[in-house]
Amino acid sequence: MKKKIFKIGLFADGVWSHSLIKLIKFNKDTELSFICKRFRTNDKIIEKLAKKFKIPLFKLKNVNSNYSFKKIKKFNCDMFLSMSYDQIFNNRIISHPSKKIINCHAGHLPKYRGRNVLNWAIINGEKNFYITVHYVNRDIDTGPILLRKKFKISKKDTYYSILKKAEKNCPILIFKVMKKVLEGKKIRKIYQSKSRMSAKYYFKRVAGDEIINFKTKSKKIFNFIRALSHPKLYATFLTRNKKYKIKSSQIITKRLDKIEIKSLPGTILKSNKNFFDVRSQDNKIRLFLNR
Secondary structure (H helix, E strand, O other), X not given: OOOOOEEEEEEEOOHHHHHHHHHHHOOOOEEEEEEEEOOOOXXXXXXXXXXXXXXXXXXXXXXXXXXXXXXXXXXXXXXXXXXXXXXXXXXXXXXXOOOOEEEEEOOOOOOOEEOOHHHHHHHOOOOEEEEEEEXXXXXXXXXXXXXXXXXXXXXXXXXXXXXXXXXXXXXHHHHHXXXXXXXXXXXXXXXXXXXXXXXXXXXXXXXXXXXXXXXXXXXXXXXXXXXXXXXXXXXXXXEOOEEEEEEEEEEEOOOOOOOHHHOOOOOEEEEOOXXXXXXXXXXXXXXXXXX
16 A cells, blocks of 8 residues: 655744755655745745755745635645744634644744744743744734753853754754654644743834843843844944944953942943943943944
8 A cells, every 4th residue: 555645834034944945845755735934035045945946935925815725725734834934823823734734933833933042041030041942823922832851051051052053953943743643643643732821922122222221130131141142133232322232242251340339230331442331220241243
């Protein structure tokens, strides 16, 4: 008897999805039936991969519209995968594939739901971050958990470094879970608590969120700068109507002198072309400029 080839529909975007496309394509038990990318995206690599492997590629302004459903339905997929996709699926889409929809979330669920959770893990001083693979339901990041893996955050780690870890491991982990589900292997589901005490939702960061607040302790500022250390982000420091991008920082443990102790948070205590020493709530911190 010929072995069943499972049809997979992929809703995806960005570097997160590039290796996943290859994993599904070269897996002997799966066929990548289509790729639906974000409506507003400029991911040329997805386009090249789709063309190379002759996979139908499209984008949908409203994934839940009648037009979209008819387009998706004709592929008769067994499972949908979601990887960095930016639309919420309605019940009609969710219930369509027999093996349901699974999503990869770069954060601990239910503790870190929503957007930009890697940033928040560092800001909050977490010693670990998590990658969670879960079933998709009607709400955001609330479906039953199929896998949750822990990764260490060291003091040297920045948003950029843990983002790279997440980008590398998310495709591997969702592919691993996909295979288990398709093969009918037993997976212990973890149903998420509905308690507001154990769950928290983080919203997308917006312009202005990158400005350093010196009315907080040096440790919190240190974590905040690490959490935004990325070529497209960086924490910023405003002084004399000029904005500086901060690459990294160092907590100064030396006690404040008599003059410094009278200064207000945000006061520049020392500076040169490479750094600023600035008064924080509890002490002072050295900010290294991004040159």
